[in-house]
Amino acid sequence: MNAYKMKTELFFGFRAVEHLSEMPYRNLLIITDGFLESSGALAKLVQHLPAGARYETYSNVRPDPSQELVDEGAAVLTRVRPDLLVAFGGGSCIDAAKAMLLSACEGGMERPYFLAVPTTAGTGSEVTNFAVVTRGSDKVVLIDDFLAPDGALLEADFTRTVPPAVTADTGMDVLTHALEAYVSSTATSFTDAMAVKALRIVCTDLPAAFRDGMAMRSRTRMIEASCIAGIAFTNAGLGINHSLAHALGGRFHVAHGRLNAVLLPYVIRFHLGRSDCREAYERLAVELGMADADELLTRICALRADLGIENSLSELGCIDAARFEAELSAIAEAAQHDRCTPTNPCAVSKQDLVNILRDAFAGR
CATH class of the missing domain: 1.20.1090.10 (Dehydroquinate synthase-like - alpha domain)
Incomplete structure (x- = not known):
C-alpha cells in the first residue's frame, strides 16, 4: 500500500506575510540567525506579528547546526514555552528549529503551533519531516512526522537579497x-x-x-x-x-x-x-x-x-x-x-x- 501525506498548511502568494498578523497567538519564540537579525529582515517579519503579541528571539543558528546548538535552543524553548514557534531563515535554521522542538517536547513541553518562514528557495524544509543535524563529523538525518511544521509561509520578498x-x-x-x-x-x-x-x-x-x-x-x-x-x-x-x-x-x-x-x-x-x-x-x-x-x-x-x-x-x-x-x-x-x-x-x-x-x- 502507498500513502501520500500533507500535514503542513501553506500560505503563499502576494503579500503572504500578512497572514502572520491574523494568527491567534500571543507568546512567540522566533528562531533565526544573526545575519537575518542584523540585516533588518527580522524587523520586517516582526512588523506583521499579531497585535499585542510578545516575542523573544533566538538568533544563534549557524550553518550545519550542531547537536550542542540544538540543546541550547531546546533549553530556550523550554523556558519560553511559546504558543507559536516561528523558524525564520534557510534550511539550517528550519532544521535546527525542528530538532529543538523535538528535544523540548520529549522533555515534557507541550507542542506549540510551528510556523516555518523560509528565506531561501532550496531545502523545502518548511514542509518536510526531515531535519539534518551535525554530530561530530557526521550529518545525521532525522526523519519523523513530528518534525513537519504545522504551517509554512512562503513570502518571496524575504529571498530578494540572497546572493x-x-x-x-x-x-x-x-x-x-x-x-x-x-x-x-x-x-x-x-x-x-x-x-x-x-x-x-x-x-x-x-x-x-x-x-x-x-x-x-x-x-x-x-x-x-x-x-x-x-x-x-x-x-x-x-x-x-x-x-x-x-x-x-x-x-x-x-x-x-x-x-x-x-x-x-x-x-x-x-x-x-x-x-x-x-x-x-x-x-x-x-x-x-x-x-x-x-x-x-x-x-x-x-x-x-x-x-x-x-x-x-x-x-x-x-x-x-x-x-x-x-x-x-x-x-x-x-x-x-x-x-x-x-x-x-x-x-x-x-x-x-x-x-x-x-x-x-x-x-x-
Whole structure:
C-alpha cells in the first residue's frame, strides 16, 4: 500500500506575510540567525506579528547546526514555552528549529503551533519531516512526522537579497530534491506530478533568479518550487546524491546545495549505466520535453555551468586530495548507511559509492 501525506498548511502568494498578523497567538519564540537579525529582515517579519503579541528571539543558528546548538535552543524553548514557534531563515535554521522542538517536547513541553518562514528557495524544509543535524563529523538525518511544521509561509520578498551564489546552490538543491523524488524506488503518480512541476519551474526560473535578484516573479516561482519538491521527497524519499552530500558536508563544510550540484551528474551517470535504473530517467526526460535521459543529463550539466558551479569536488578548493583519499572509505560507509539511501532507485555497494566519489573528485 502507498500513502501520500500533507500535514503542513501553506500560505503563499502576494503579500503572504500578512497572514502572520491574523494568527491567534500571543507568546512567540522566533528562531533565526544573526545575519537575518542584523540585516533588518527580522524587523520586517516582526512588523506583521499579531497585535499585542510578545516575542523573544533566538538568533544563534549557524550553518550545519550542531547537536550542542540544538540543546541550547531546546533549553530556550523550554523556558519560553511559546504558543507559536516561528523558524525564520534557510534550511539550517528550519532544521535546527525542528530538532529543538523535538528535544523540548520529549522533555515534557507541550507542542506549540510551528510556523516555518523560509528565506531561501532550496531545502523545502518548511514542509518536510526531515531535519539534518551535525554530530561530530557526521550529518545525521532525522526523519519523523513530528518534525513537519504545522504551517509554512512562503513570502518571496524575504529571498530578494540572497546572493547569486546562494541562489544557485539552493536552486540546484530544489532540482536534486525533485529529481531524486521522481526516480525514487517508492515514487508514486502523486509524487511524480509534484516532482515534474518543480523541475519545470527550476529549468525556467532558476537562471532568471540567478541573473537578477529583483526578478520577483521568478523568485516567487522558485520558493513555490522548493516547497513542491519538499512535498514530493517527503512522500517519495531521496537517494544517494543526498547521502553522499551529507557524508561529505559533515567533514568538509561545503554548502549542501553546492555539493548536491557537483555530485549530481556523476550520480546520474552511475544510474544510467544500470538497466534497473535508466527507465525512470527516460520517463522523466520525456515528461520534461526532452528526447531521452542523455539529453536530460546534458541539460543539467549546462544549467550547472550557467550558474557558475564547479565541475568536480577538487575544483571547490576546500577538499584536500590527501585528506579526501584518507577519508574516502569512511565517507562511502556513512553514505551507505544514510537514511536517504534506502529509497535510491537501485541498491548500491560501498564500492559503488567510492567509485562515484572518485569520479566526482577527478571530474571524469
